Amino acid sequence: MDVIQVILLAVVTFIFAIDQFSLTETLYRPMVACPIIGLCLGDLNTGLVVGGTYELMMVGNMPVGGAQPPNAVLGAVVAMVFAVKSGMGVEAALGSSIIFAVFGQYVVTTVFTIMSGLMSKADKAAEEANPAGITQVTVVSMGLLGALFAVLAILAYTGGTQAAEMLNEVQESASWIMGGLSAAGGMMRFVGFAILMKIMLSSDLWGFFLAGFAMANIISNIEVLANSTMILMAFIGFAIALFDFQVNVNIKNRVGSGTGGTSDGI
Amino acid sequence: MASNVKEAAKYTDLTPAAPLSKADLNKMTWRSLQLQSAFNYERMQAAGWLWGILPGLEKIHTNKEDLAISMSHNMDFFNTHPYLVTFVMGIVLSLEQQKADIATIRSVRVAAMGPLGGIGDALFWYTFMPIVAGITATMAIDGSLVGPILYFVIAFGVQMVLRFWLMSWSYKLGSNAIGILTKNAKEFTRSASILGVFIIGAMVVTFGGTTTRIWIPNGDNPINLQGQLDTIFPKMLPFAITMLCYWLIKKKNFTPVKVILVLLVIGIVGAIFGVWAGDYTPLVDWYTVPAA
Secondary structure: OOHHHHHHHHHHHHHHHHHOOOOOOOOOOHHHHHHHHHHHHOOHHHHHHHHHHHHHHHOOOOOOOOOOOOOHHHHHHHHHHHHHHOOOOHHHHHHHOHHHHHHHHHHHHHHHHHHHHHHHHHHHHHHOOOHHHHHHHHHHHHHHHHHHHHHHHHHHHHHHHHHHHHHHHHHHHOHHHHHHHHHHHHHHHHHHHHHHHHHHOOHHHHHHHHHHHHHHHHHHOOHHHHHHHHHHHHHHHHHHHHHHHHHHHHHHHHHHHOOOOHHHOO | OHHHHOOOOOOOOOOOOOOOOHHHHHHHHHHHHHOOOOOEOOOEOHHHHHHHHHHHHHHHOOOHHHHHHHHHHOOOOEOOOHHHHHHHHHHHHHHHHOOOOHHHHHHHHHHHHHHHHHHHHHHHHHHHHHHHHHHHHHHHHOOOOHHHHHHHHHHHHHHHHHHHHHHHHHHHHHHHHHHHHHHOHHHHHHHHHHHHHHHHHHHHHHHOOOOEOOEEOOOOOOEEHHHHHHHHOOOHHHHHHHHHHHHHHHOOOOOHHHHHHHHHHHHHHHHHOOOEOOOOOOOOOOOOOOOO
């Protein structure tokens, strides 16, 4: 085992883990990450081949709408370790790395859940007008994500294919925990909505909330429109809001000028 | 001070601040790269969003109470496309600079962030990047270092150009529009709230993925519970859970953290009995999923 390689691998994995959501959002893509990992492990050429192959596999596979696909960062790191260190072929290395990619997805789900709890810290910093507190929250979050990923990368490097088998067993026996955590994670955004509703939804606006829900339901269930749901909703919502604005301004101006529709003589 | 910060309707100092300089806007554009640094399931990008516009807010709100008010309402739920976020930043900053009503800023923010998510992914990740990846990946597989370098330069370059351009354009847009709006501030706030509330209703649908996988045992014809719920109306579970959260927060005065704990329990207990959809094996196996 080469200590320098392990350290380099842990450092770049730490960076990629953060990069997949922040920073450049490009560096972590297998296309760029694999050659860099290749340099760390002393085999640039394998990095290029694995990176290109993985990137083509990944086209269109993006974390969209909060759903997490098997994690590309750990997939790339571990596929590289297996290809360079265990001398596997490119396809075999990619295949064996999948269980790590699944665990990467678990780590992301867990971190996103834990970080929901940190929001109260951010709220407190906001109420105290304390910018440093907000910085702390973001730094803690990035550090946690990076550190957990780095640990899994080291595990792959030192444990090799045996580690993959071990992870497989853990996944089978405890899948309900992750299933429950994912389900709960998917529900937590409703808390964010509820907070917004508490503040914005005065009692005379309930109809617009229900209309938004109903209209989005209709549009998103029409297959050709499903992807454009939000932009179409914005158009409709804009029309309603504009109409309301014009009507109310009109009313105000007439009341203000004291001539409110006098032509009919009432 | 802390108690009325969250409920404030207006800033205490209503004199418009000096316009933000190009350098300030550029600084916040760079910071916008950290939008998702504290991503979580409850507020999503909120903390990263606030961190991004903080330099501007600190310039605009020179007294501490106003800064607290502003930071607090900018910790609301936030989610948009990372590459397009500077568009929302520019507009919100122009409203902050003019000291618009809190309700107005809040509503405009929600109305602007919602629709951008879908556009960004459709244009960038499903149209543009697959083409770039197709070309550069072939170069890499042939052993050329130009492949990954080109990929990085194009992907990162395009997004940065977009971020800078959107920031300056939308800041100008917001500053120009504000004169007309302040004349009818009350009416504008109301219509902006309508748009915001309308979009939140839509987000319950587009972000709400909660479904059940239960098959109710019924002899040879087990009943698919989700199918039954869909016949009442689709997205019924996301709607119901949103209402539950709203009720707990509004009527029962639960803190968000407490609601999250409730949801964690619902999620995990549900998974033990195989209530929620997902790729896992429930602990208690009380129904069988019919073979497709």
